Amino acid sequence: xxxxxxxxxxxxxxxxxxxxxxxxxxxxxxxxxxxxxxxxxxxxxxxxxxxxxxxxxxxxxxxxxxxxxxxxxxxxxxxxxxxxxxxxxxxxxxxxxxxxxxxxxxxxxxxxxxxxxxxxxxxxxxxxxxxxxxxxxxxxxxxxxxxxxxxxxxxxxxxxxxxxxxxxxxxxxxxxxxxxxxxxxxxxxxxxxxxxxxxxxxxxxxxxxxxxxxxxxxxxxxxxxxxxxxxxxxxxxxxxxxxxxxxxxxxxxxxxxxxxxxxxxxxxxxxxxxxxxxxxxxxxxxxxxxxxxxxxxxxxxxxx
Amino acid sequence: xxxxxxxxxxxxxxxxxxxxxxxxxxxxxxxxxxxxxxxxxxxxxxxxxxxxxxxxxxxxxxxxxxxxxxxxxxxxxxxxxxxxxxxxxxxxxxxxxxxxxxxxxxxxxxxxxxxxxxxxxxxxxxxxxxxxxxxxxxxxxxxxxxxxxxxxxxxxxxxxxxxxxxxxxxxxxxxxxxxxxxxxxxxxxxxxxxxxxxxxxxxxxxxxxxxxxxxxxxxxxxxxxxxxxxxxxxxxxxxxxxxxxxxxxxxxxxxxxxxxxxxxxxxxxxxxx
Numbered sequence: 336x337x338x339x340x341x342x343x344x345x346x347x348x349x350x351x352x353x354x355x356x357x358x359x360x361x362x363x364x365x366x367x368x369x370x371x372x373x374x375x376x377x378x379x380x381x382x383x384x385x386x387x388x389x390x391x392x393x394x395x396x397x398x399x400x401x402x403x404x405x406x407x408x409x410x411x412x413x414x415x416x417x418x419x420x421x422x423x424x425x426x427x428x429x430x431x432x433x434x435x436x437x438x439x440x441x442x443x444x445x446x447x448x449x450x451x452x453x454x455x456x457x458x459x460x461x462x463x464x465x466x467x468x469x470x471x472x473x474x475x476x477x478x479x480x481x482x483x484x485x486x487x488x489x490x491x492x493x494x495x496x497x498x499x500x501x502x503x504x505x506x507x508x509x510x511x512x513x514x515x516x517x518x519x520x521x522x523x524x525x526x527x528x529x530x531x532x533x534x535x536x537x538x539x540x541x542x543x544x545x546x547x548x549x550x551x552x553x554x555x556x557x558x559x560x561x562x563x564x565x566x567x568x569x570x571x572x573x574x575x576x577x578x579x580x581x582x583x584x585x586x587x588x589x590x591x592x593x594x595x596x597x598x599x600x601x602x603x604x605x606x607x608x609x610x611x612x613x614x615x616x617x618x619x620x621x622x623x624x625x626x627x628x629x630x631x632x633x634x635x636x637x638x639x
Numbered sequence: 640x641x642x643x644x645x646x647x648x649x650x651x652x653x654x655x656x657x658x659x660x661x662x663x664x665x666x667x668x669x670x671x672x673x674x675x676x677x678x679x680x681x682x683x684x685x686x687x688x689x690x691x692x693x694x695x696x697x698x699x700x701x702x703x704x705x706x707x708x709x710x711x712x713x714x715x716x717x718x719x720x721x722x723x724x725x726x727x728x729x730x731x732x733x734x735x736x737x738x739x740x741x742x743x744x745x746x747x748x749x750x751x752x753x754x755x756x757x758x759x760x761x762x763x764x765x766x767x768x769x770x771x772x773x774x775x776x777x778x779x780x781x782x783x784x785x786x787x788x789x790x791x792x793x794x795x796x797x798x799x800x801x802x803x804x805x806x807x808x809x810x811x812x813x814x815x816x817x818x819x820x821x822x823x824x825x826x827x828x829x830x831x832x833x834x835x836x837x838x839x840x841x842x843x844x845x846x847x848x849x850x851x852x853x854x855x856x857x858x859x860x861x862x863x864x865x866x867x868x869x870x871x872x873x874x875x876x877x878x879x880x881x882x883x884x885x886x887x888x889x890x891x892x893x894x895x896x897x898x899x900x901x902x903x904x905x906x907x908x909x910x911x912x
Contacts, residue, residue: 569891
């Protein structure tokens with residue numbers, strides 16, 4: 336059964352939409368990630384216009400982050416103070432990101448910037464995750480190996496406006512999480528992702544937050560950033576496809592349930608290794624599309 | 640146009656009488672063609688995935704006559720971009736805007752267009768999406784060299800473009816299914832009746848369409864009839880589209896509330912299990 340998506344203005348098989356939602360939902364449940372970095376390229380691949388894919392995915396991530404954050408809140412794994420600062424940065428960043436998105440779309444370069452952002456950031460994060468998990472696996476097989484320092488002090492800790500974050504056991508400058516939030520916010524708006532895959536390593540390695548609160552706090556601020564993107568894209572470009580988001584969501588909810596059960600069977604470092612390979616696979620696929628000669632150098636688009 | 644047709648209609652019987660008087664029954668009369676669509680309104684509902692319409696009609700034909708049918712969508716600007724390799728990757732470097740081009744142009748015929756008439760004949764009958772002379776603005780956005788960015792769509796207009804540019808546009812529009820020529824897609828019976836099955840694609844642009852039927856003999860259009868077709872979003876898909884465009888802020892807020900509520904529900908369902 337085909338369904339006509341009113342904003343994307345394409346007709347898609349309902350099985351493909353729910354299947355995409357389910358598949359990506361499974362992986363996001365398995366790895367504990369949002370899955371935007373998979374869903375947005377897949378939607379574009381299946382013929383959804385890039386602008387609609389990015390805005391609609393932001394809307395869907397609002398839902399998946401809400402359902403994810405509730406579990407973390409019950410366990411007390413959300414640092415609300417840190418989350419609020421990250422969110423403030425994220426609001427600024429995502430607002431800039433949406434404006435940048437409109438500008439790039441007008442000059443016909445949005446596809447390129449989306450693809451380049453994916454290649455660069457998935458490449459970096461995927462490579463880091465892969466080496467990290469390989470190192471952990473090797474270390475676990477050689478007992479007695481030295482552990483690294485828990486947290487290092489550097490120039491970042493000398494910045495002004497210091498604040499105490501009790502839940503994260505940190506006393507650092509508020510400027511740092513604000514800047515990280517803003518940076519990830521820009522990327523979230525352009526790439527159609529929540530940005531957790533950049534936010535989480537940044538919280539661990541740049542802010543030095545304990546891993547227990549990282550995912551919950553990241554999800555908490557993603558809700559607000561993606562809600563902001565949803566609202567701004569609705570107003571400025573009318574590219575949020577409510578029907579598409581709803582159907583993806585339906586599949587994702589079911590998929591995530593199975594994914595998190597499957598995830599309980601695998602070990603943490605194995606999961607991270609697999610996730611790293613998945614991230615790198617998406618990076619390589621998009622990078623390949625950029626360097627290989629297109630079938631037709633010319634393309635058309637109807638002005639709406 | 641309608642005046643011309645009406646005049647022809649009232650004159651036809653008189654002329655037939657005159658012709659018979661002058662040349663006897665072998666002489667052909669001015670040809671009339673009539674046609675109708677099985678449905679003059681196409682609703683793009685949520686379950687729309689392309690549709691089939693039947694166009695049928697009658698004409699006063701002779702063996703060897705042909706019919707051409709043109710389905711033309713609303714005029715729009717078509718943005719065409721050209722990629723080139725810059726620093727190892729393929730980047731859009733040039734933008735052309737074809738102004739007031741038909742967003743949809745399907746041509747049906749009883750035969751190959753080339754065996755019905757020549758370029759001249761098609762041009763005289765305004766058949767072919769480029770036959771009316773489109774204009775376009777072009778601009779070079781050579782971002783690889785760091786100049787020209789920001790205003791790629793400015794600079795002067797040219798008329799219709801050269802034949803190579805026209806071919807490129809035709810190829811691109813054919814690839815996405817919006818411009819098509821379908822030879823031998825009209826069926827005739829005893830040189831009196833004709834019918835064609837119009838298959839409309841799922842990516843059809845909404846708007847006012849014109850459907851023209853032309854009766855050709857010896858490469859010349861003898862008569863023509865035009866009828867309208869309205870393609871529009873309907874039902875839930877129209878509702879969502881209108882909501883998104885007319886009350887965009889409210890739509891955004893609604894989308895967020897919906898997402899938060901369904902996320903909450905999903906989490907509650909998870910917890911129980």
